[in-house]
Amino acid sequence: MANMQLEATINVLQSIVGPERVSAAQADRVQHARDQSSHAGRLPDIVAWPQTTAEVSAILRHANEQRLPVTAWGAGTSLEGNPIPLFGGIVLNFQRMNKIVQVHEADFQVTAQPGVLYKDMNQQLTRYGLFFAPDPGANASMGGMIANNAAGIRTVKYGATRDNVLALQVVLANGDVLRTGSRSVKQSAGYDLTHLFVGSEGTLGIVSEATLKLAPLPEHFSAVTAAFATVNQAAEVVFNIIGAGLGPTALELIGASSVEMLNAEEGTELVVAPNLFMEFSGASEASLGEELKLVEEICRAYHCQSFQAGVGREARANLWRARHRMFEVMVRTFPGYDYLLTDVAVPISQYPALVAAANEIMTELDVNGTMVGHAGDGNLHTAIFFPPDDNRGRENAQRVNDHLVETALSLGGTSTGEHGVGLGKQKYMLKEHGEVGLNLMRQLKATLDPNNILNPGKVLAYDTNWVIIPQ
């Protein structure tokens, strides 16, 4: 932004949100330049901290008139460069809009502001015996989770964020405030505007309030780990557990090398082999006990090398403590390295083929990599680590990504199961959606944001004349 425009914009923003909620200080700009991915950052010109929907609306109205880029910012925990302000402009940090507006206890719903953090919200919901189920691992903001259609270990039972959004308040590019959906779980009244915004990464509108489905906190848990000689056997078990209607609340695959890291760093004593981490919940200990018998039967039928089942909160907590530390453990194992995280997902029948392809390419290129996956959803992550100055390592990581995306698409899957398109996945969009699909997405973007002010350069921009990504 040119100096004069910068000063004028700061003045306008200050008049909207108050002087202390606008900053062009270098420190603030740096803090909003990049997310937790390894994508290169870009400084915004200005950061503002709105406190109300009316403020967001006034800012967007002004930005739209002046053609200034506006990028929403939650917790900065995304993994694909989704909120990097690629063209500078204004970053709206939603930290001050972090309230639970209302808990609709009897309806298992909550209405919340976009800046509330996942863990904080669930902490507050504990007293109602409720929780928002899609668990992204990171302490993401609700706005970010909605923008990226985040998901996680509980998605196999409860769905992704998309499946748990009932109604939104969205500020459109021109500042208009839209309300979508209702608090009824069934809705057939016209076009589904709610889901047009979920997963749109802040490029079609900015969510300023959301009503979400909650689930009752289960009272009875069991946690199971089982190790298998091959990933194929583990995948067969996944299939049979779902097919038996056992309804696991988590069903995770931990690759052998990841297990090795967990044992070394976290003191777990797991069999070094592909492991399934599973969780089940039930209305009573008795019904849960009956289910666990079936789970064990299935695991034994596929020759599990170990089977450990524990009932109760502690067994469950221990299991997920290890799983949630996975990313930290990997980072600790490769200190100072950059990393590329892949996020492909396929129909579960194709999961063994996907895992085999991942193993193969990682071995072939001899990368520092490891593998964990939400097996129950067919979603596989690999993490490839390389020193920041190792260009060949970076290229190889990218080759792994390319290969896995190509494999996933050929198996009927997607380039991104839960991290979103952001920067890194744009180049796959044409292949994934075809020309008709990508053109329609562009038409929708042009309809909703004709001046292209909302998080420009994301989702649809790559390799087109429409917007050029700057270097």
Next chain:
Amino acid sequence: MANMQLEATINVLQSIVGPERVSAAQADRVQHARDQSSHAGRLPDIVAWPQTTAEVSAILRHANEQRLPVTAWGAGTSLEGNPIPLFGGIVLNFQRMNKIVQVHEADFQVTAQPGVLYKDMNQQLTRYGLFFAPDPGANASMGGMIANNAAGIRTVKYGATRDNVLALQVVLANGDVLRTGSRSVKQSAGYDLTHLFVGSEGTLGIVSEATLKLAPLPEHFSAVTAAFATVNQAAEVVFNIIGAGLGPTALELIGASSVEMLNAEEGTELVVAPNLFMEFSGASEASLGEELKLVEEICRAYHCQSFQAGVGREARANLWRARHRMFEVMVRTFPGYDYLLTDVAVPISQYPALVAAANEIMTELDVNGTMVGHAGDGNLHTAIFFPPDDNRGRENAQRVNDHLVETALSLGGTSTGEHGVGLGKQKYMLKEHGEVGLNLMRQLKATLDPNNILNPGKVLAYDTNWVIIPQ
């Protein structure tokens, strides 16, 4: 259509689908003039029976060039006038595109053509131990279910049609063939085009193929009926059953007058009071037995007047036979009458208030009415019967509808939970969505169907300059 245009269009359509698959015969036109609602019919000019997506594409391309209305037709079982060809033109009957394209057994998915009927499809899926769960009661077509986001008695457990569509092939207004989504259950790759089409009632594009989520057929069932002194008590039980995480596969409210009809016409011996019809399924009889104990405990805590639980297929079949005959029983009770079916839905905490409002207005206006509801979803249907020539009866039925919609909206709900907007709900759209929402829907319609050829006059048309509904 003027005669010359009619002849020319018939010629073009015949060249696309073959002479025997195009008709302008009165009998065929009459069969495609109205659905199962009481809305007045309108004859199409031409009916065509395409057999491939390519044929649908060629027809739409021509219709778009010539600005001819095109309305898709499935089984004609919709309840809100959704497929009535309001401006004549071409009706595309999908009866010849009724194949299951592929059962993805190991993924619990099916790819099917839009003309396949719900019951036929599930019949064919039985051998795989799978079923498509949203049960609309009627033997609807899959295309119709997708168009209207249909739902039914199993939605409390498995969601509505919207929640079970993974990927679509859609023919756009200009004939382009779009593919949305993928077979991965998790998808975060760009805008959610799939759900833009689900529930759009054929006004944004015409679905020519769909990939749907299936559920494993449960092996163990129990069926429960329980009668309560008041609807409030029944509603409390609904809340507590869901809150306990019991996961019912159906949770239906049958109003006292409906129970009376069932007893009289079907020989059931239910206590004449608000009844809950419930179904539970489990991985084993043992775990199911444990759950049933909890269900009974909850019902007794709210002083049920009767509690009957049966385990097994037969108990289940008997229960749903009675429930599914409800509509037929009502029609038999008022032979030759017209009817208006309401379809409002609210957050479940507001269900008692909604039911009370329905009771009150029906009593006040002294209508011939009855009430059944998908209580677990907060969805309430009333059926108001009146002789065809009884204008006051018709007006009163409409007053019931108006009052219930107003009540539902004020309670945070929707004018239509599962029947769609069609003709009868258009007048409520502004109130339900606000100007910003309705304008955005119109912009989307204009973007996707700029010449307004797709099922014109539906969803968004009422009381606007955009399209005038003909008398």
